[in-house]
Amino acid sequence: MKHDFVYLASQSPRRRQLLEQIGVRFELLLPRADEDAEALEAERAGELPADYVQRVTRAKLHAARARLAASGLPAAPILCSDTTVALGRRILGKPADAAQATETLAALSGRTHRVITAVAVAAGRREWLAVSTSRVHFDAMPPREIERYVASGEPFGKAGAYAIQSAVAAWIARIEGSYSGIMGLPLFETAQLLRQAGVRF
Secondary structure, rough: OEEEEEOOOOOOHHHHHHHHHOOOOOOEEEOOOOOOOHHHHHOOOOHHHHHHHHHHHHHHHHHHHHHHHHHHHOOOEEEEEEEEEOOOOOOEEOOHHHHHHHHHHHHHHOEEEEEEEEEEEEEEOOEEEEEEEEEEEEEOHHHHHHHHHHHHOOOOOHHHOOOOOOOOHHHHEEEOOOHHHHHHHHHHHHHHHHHHHOOOO
């Protein structure tokens, strides 16, 4: 069965932009007011970053499937994604405040970390999941530059307290992997899953 659009179960404007980049039509399928979407991202003690991001992505997908079933909307594939930043075994999530954002960026300064993004698609009873792992090397960021970046508000709502497409790019010496994956939706893997689900784009 072929589909002309997907439901995107994500509030991220970057994921919308990336789908538009490859010509995928989508409708938003966002959490209802009575859903605790943030609870799905809660970490579990001892969980490895790659396991965490896959578990969260599957949880988001299952919540979106239930949302679609209850909505009365037309059937179509659903796309979900989650991104985490990992420094060794440590998960660096979205900072709660300026102090945590500053601490996170100081930890990344002068070091190489991983950005792991899982993407999942459901169509009918079937589900597909893929994982993209990239390595990002930060040059040493002076404390005043970290302070300036945090003051800009850019770190908030971002795993690892940064967005690669923002001003912090001036301190990213190199990346190995998927630029779009670091942004939050690895387009190569996403395109493969959408083709398997029968989405035209």
